[in-house]
Amino acid sequence: MQSADDEPLTKATTPDKLLKQLDLAVSHHGVDADALLRLIDVYLEEAVRTRNPRYLQSLWGDTTIPGLAGDMLASLTNTSMHTYEISPMATLIEQEMVQTMAHIAGFDVGEGVFTSGGSIGNLYGLLCARDWKLPGVQHDGLSGRTLVAFVSDESHYSVNMAINVLGIGLDHLISIPCDADGKMDVAALSQEIDNQKRAGRMPFCVVATAGTTVRGAFDPLPEIAEVCAREYLWLHVDAAWGGAALLSPKHRSLLAGIDLADSLCWDPHKLMGMPISCSVFLARKANTLAKACSHGDEANYLFHEENAGVDRGRISLQCGRRVDALKLWLAWKSLGHSGWQERVDRCMETAAELEAKVRSHARLVLMSERQFTNVCLRYEPADSDGVDLDALNSSIRERISTEGRFMVTKAVLGGQVIIRPVIANPDVDGAMLDELLTEIVRHGDELSGS
Ligand SMILES: Cc1ncc(COP(=O)(O)O)c(C=O)c1O
Known part of the structure; x- marks a missing residue:
């Protein structure tokens, strides 16, 4: 059985396919609770696992438990x-x-x-x-x-x-x-x-x-x-x-x-x-x-x-x-100033570790000096003559995100396509970073025939 940790972060279902498998229309008489529960199950299955530390795509990551509690309390007391x-x-x-x-x-x-x-x-x-x-x-x-x-x-x-x-x-x-x-x-x-x-x-x-x-x-x-x-x-x-x-x-x-x-x-x-x-x-x-x-x-x-x-x-x-202040206050009460400090320092240390791994890898290039937890990189094959590096890096990122083991974004920096993992979750660890870089290089090698 697949553990939650091995589960893909996304099903990457296309909009057409997803529309076909869903009954989104609302009706005159409504549906019963069992039907609602089935819909909720589908929603949860299709949801991108943004709280998983392998999700390195957006500027947010996990949600803290007091934060979640505060959010629910806000809805409950409405x-x-x-x-x-x-x-x-x-x-x-x-x-x-x-x-x-x-x-x-x-x-x-x-x-x-x-x-x-x-x-x-x-x-x-x-x-x-x-x-x-x-x-x-x-x-x-x-x-x-x-x-x-x-x-x-x-x-x-x-x-x-x-x-x-x-x-x-x-x-x-x-x-x-x-x-x-x-x-x-x-x-x-x-x-x-x-x-x-x-x-x-x-x-x-x-x-x-x-x-x-x-x-x-x-x-x-x-x-x-x-x-x-x-x-x-x-x-x-x-x-x-x-x-x-x-x-x-x-x-x-x-x-x-x-x-x-x-x-x-x-x-x-x-x-x-x-x-x-x-x-x-x-x-x-x-x-x-x-x-x-x-x-x-x-x-x-x-x-x-x-x-x-x-x-x-x-x-x-x-x-x-x-x-919205309630969840922040509960989290702050629980963590104290020192908890925030640890969280920020931890994310920065992890980003520095990722930067060092990129710098020392023969096939990876750090595309901008790191200042915060954003790490801008790209793959370059040993022989890059005549290779469209923008198209190559776009394809690498697309493959990674579709497979769903990791999710990262891409952007254009100085006219060049870069891949940007970002650390917003303190649970990201060195082994995950190694695995991510291995995946980037594996796809890069395969796509470029290196
Ligand atoms: C620098 C910067 N400013 C503003 C925003 C917009 O913030 P929000 O998505 O909370 O509206 C973002 C979102 O990523 C951002 O990166």
């Missing part, structure tokens, strides 16, 4: 975060988590709110930046003014979406080149700010990334903060992925200068093992969110004078909002 009256303890828990995380980031006053993820956290950042630069914009709109923001060309696509949603226009998000390690080039940033000002546009925000999606690069925050102070620009840091490094005294220097930012987002549903979703948006100055999310006092059907100072619906873009 309330919403908009007023203290209907979510008393949840409100205080969210405040506590926000203050704890703000303090860790060095935002001594600080305020914040839980959101559905880094994508929405980036939207909050740009919204606060827009409102700060143009007081009154909530009523006047942009009124013909052309705002421009700046972000590195290795940033997450959600920044583009946020710019679009805010009506600023995708052409007004200026992409700044990165250095060889994937960090924003600050000289190019300064130059672009000048260019935009000369063209009559109004720079308002720089979005720096602390932990880029593909290679885990950290933009140089102190230098970027200096430019922002000089140019009167808001600095938002997308720390959705890299924020967890703040929990480790060994690794928090990766985010040196974060305390100089005006806002940041940080996803505990990534390296911190919280079930999706669990993400926080933090602003350095109090009252930032109350202004940006102001809806006047029109919602008298929800918000009353009592507890007005603590109602979290007054500082959020959402009305109905899930209690």
